[in-house]
Amino acid sequence: MKKALSLILLVATLMTLASCGSCGDKQKVINAVTTTDSSGTTPPSSTTDPDSTASETNSQTTSPQTTVPQTTPAETTTPSETQPTHKHNYTSTVTTKPTCTKKGVKTYTCSCGDSYTEDINKTAHSWKNATCTSPKTCSVCGATEGAAAKHTWKNATCTTPKTCSVCGETTGTVADHTWKNATCIAPKTCSVCGETTGTVADHSWKNATCTAPKTCSVCGETTGTVADHSWENATCTDPETCYICGATQGEALGHSYVAATCTRAKYCSVCYETFGSPISHSYNNGSCTMCSKADPNAPTFKITGGLPIKVRGCVITSVKTSYSGSTLYLTISGNRESGTGDVGINFDVFPYGYSAHTASGREYIRNVSAGSSFTLTVALEDAIRSEYKTYNIWIY
Numbered sequence: 218m219k220k221a222l223s224l225i226l227l228v229a230t231l232m233t234l235a236s237c238g239s240c241g242d243k244q245k246v247i248n249a250v251t252t253t254d255s256s257g258t259t260p261p262s263s264t265t266d267p268d269s270t271a272s273e274t275n276s277q278t279t280s281p282q283t284t285v286p287q288t289t290p291a292e293t294t295t296p297s298e299t300q301p302t303h304k305h306n307y308t309s310t311v312t313t314k315p316t317c318t319k320k321g322v323k324t325y326t327c328s329c330g331d332s333y334t335e336d337i338n339k340t341a342h343s344w345k346n347a348t349c350t351s352p353k354t355c356s357v358c359g360a361t362e363g364a365a366a367k368h369t370w371k372n373a374t375c376t377t378p379k380t381c382s383v384c385g386e387t388t389g390t391v392a393d394h395t396w397k398n399a400t401c402i403a404p405k406t407c408s409v410c411g412e413t414t415g416t417v418a419d420h421s422w423k424n425a426t427c428t429a430p431k432t433c434s435v436c437g438e439t440t441g442t443v444a445d446h447s448w449e450n451a452t453c454t455d456p457e458t459c460y461i462c463g464a465t466q467g468e469a470l471g472h473s474y475v476a477a478t479c480t481r482a483k484y485c486s487v488c489y490e491t492f493g494s495p496i497s498h499s500y501n502n503g504s505c506t507m508c509s510k511a512d513p514n515a516p517t518f519k520i521t522g523g524l525p526i527k528v529r530g531c532v533i534t535s536v537k538t539s540y541s542g543s544t545l546y547l548t549i550s551g552n553r554e555s556g557t558g559d560v561g562i563n564f565d566v567f568p569y570g571y572s573a574h575t576a577s578g579r580e581y582i583r584n585v586s587a588g589s590s591f592t593l594t595v596a597l598e599d600a601i602r603s604e605y606k607t608y609n610i611w612i613y
């Protein structure tokens with residue numbers, strides 16, 4: 218109300234000045250305003266309205282607004298009888314800006330001096346998020362809401378205690394160093410802050426080999442010379458060889474061969490490697506001369522007429538056969554029943570299925586007296602033929 222009254226006074230003063238002044242322009246202005254107001258049909262076209270400097274918006278309605286309060290003092294002071302055709306034409310001005318704590322005020326003013334005000338709603342708070350030191354806070358009025366947030370703790374290190382990464386607040390003490398053992402390069406050192414203690418350690422020596430001298434596995438420092446080779450004995454196939462670097466010297470020993478037999482291939486008596494395959498059996502007299510295996514193709518002999526055989530006063534009671542190659546051996550034994558002196562015995566060998574004999578012979582039992590026994594060995598050459606397996610031996 219106070220402001221409205223002040224404005225009215227201001228307008229009145231201006232009008233007074235205008236009317237009192239000698240400047241024709243100002244006179245014109247007054248006239249124009251007066252004319253417009255009196256006509257009530259057209260809005261004022263003049264931009265030299267004294268009120269326009271304070272205006273934000275220009276309401277150019279020709280009829281009073283319906284929101285005009287009936288109790289406005291301006292209206293009550295305006296005699297309706299003097300200007301019965303005047304219609305208010307209000308210009309609004311924000312006279313008090315609203316804040317987040319106080320409502321604002323908009324003032325509507327008519328050139329006649331009539332005015333009224335309207336409240337403008339409070340603005341919203343300008344909230345800033347809560348931090349670990351302050352709750353949610355309006356940056357304009359300082360109003361708060363809720364509580365402060367929790368600290369964002371970072372674990373203590375050997376250089377800083379537990380610390381809030383947001384506000385920097387600390388709690389407790391620094392942590393222990395994270396020590397790394399001393400090496401020959403660096404003393405015991407904290408891997409976090411780099412602090413050291415004590416002195417460097419001894420080298421970590423690795424023994425010399427035939428390829429490298431004694432060497433520190435940490436710094437690579439060497440001392441002395443390379444070591445001797447670590448020789449492994451020569452074998453049948455490899456010369457003396459260093460099992461570390463693979464160097465060799467001399468020659469391989471070569472295999473120690475053992476000849477093949479009919480049961481086993483040629484082999485090395487040292488490494489037992491074998492070569493080739495077993496040789497054939499060497500059959501003689503019914504079996505293998507090396508392994509004694511029975512000859513599956515051995516010939517068989519049959520005494521014609523069977524035993525005993527009576528020949529010229531002698532009785533043959535046993536005939537043993539053997540052979541070597543193609544020669545058949547007969548060992549006959551018996552006793553003499555009558556007479557004295559030499560006794561001739563005949564032998565023929567007949568292969569089964571062969572029309573003639575393959576061998577024949579005559580041997581003497583020498584100086585045998587009646588009642589005594591005898592043994593006679595006979596060799597019959599060429600008696601055995603590979604194509605025949607069964608033989609009849611005729612003794613007469």
Ligand SMILES: [Zn+2]
Binds near residue numbers: 303305328329
């Ligand atoms: Zn008015």
Ligand SMILES: [Zn+2]
Binds near residue numbers: 341358360
């Ligand atoms: Zn606020």
Ligand SMILES: [Zn+2]
Binds near residue numbers: 349367383386
């Ligand atoms: Zn904090």
Ligand SMILES: [Zn+2]
Binds near residue numbers: 410
């Ligand atoms: Zn440290």
Ligand SMILES: [Zn+2]
Binds near residue numbers: 401402420421434438
């Ligand atoms: Zn070292």
Ligand SMILES: [Zn+2]
Binds near residue numbers: 427461
């Ligand atoms: Zn070596």
Ligand SMILES: [Zn+2]
Binds near residue numbers: 453454486487489490
């Ligand atoms: Zn060998």
Ligand SMILES: [Zn+2]
Binds near residue numbers: 498506509
């Ligand atoms: Zn054999």
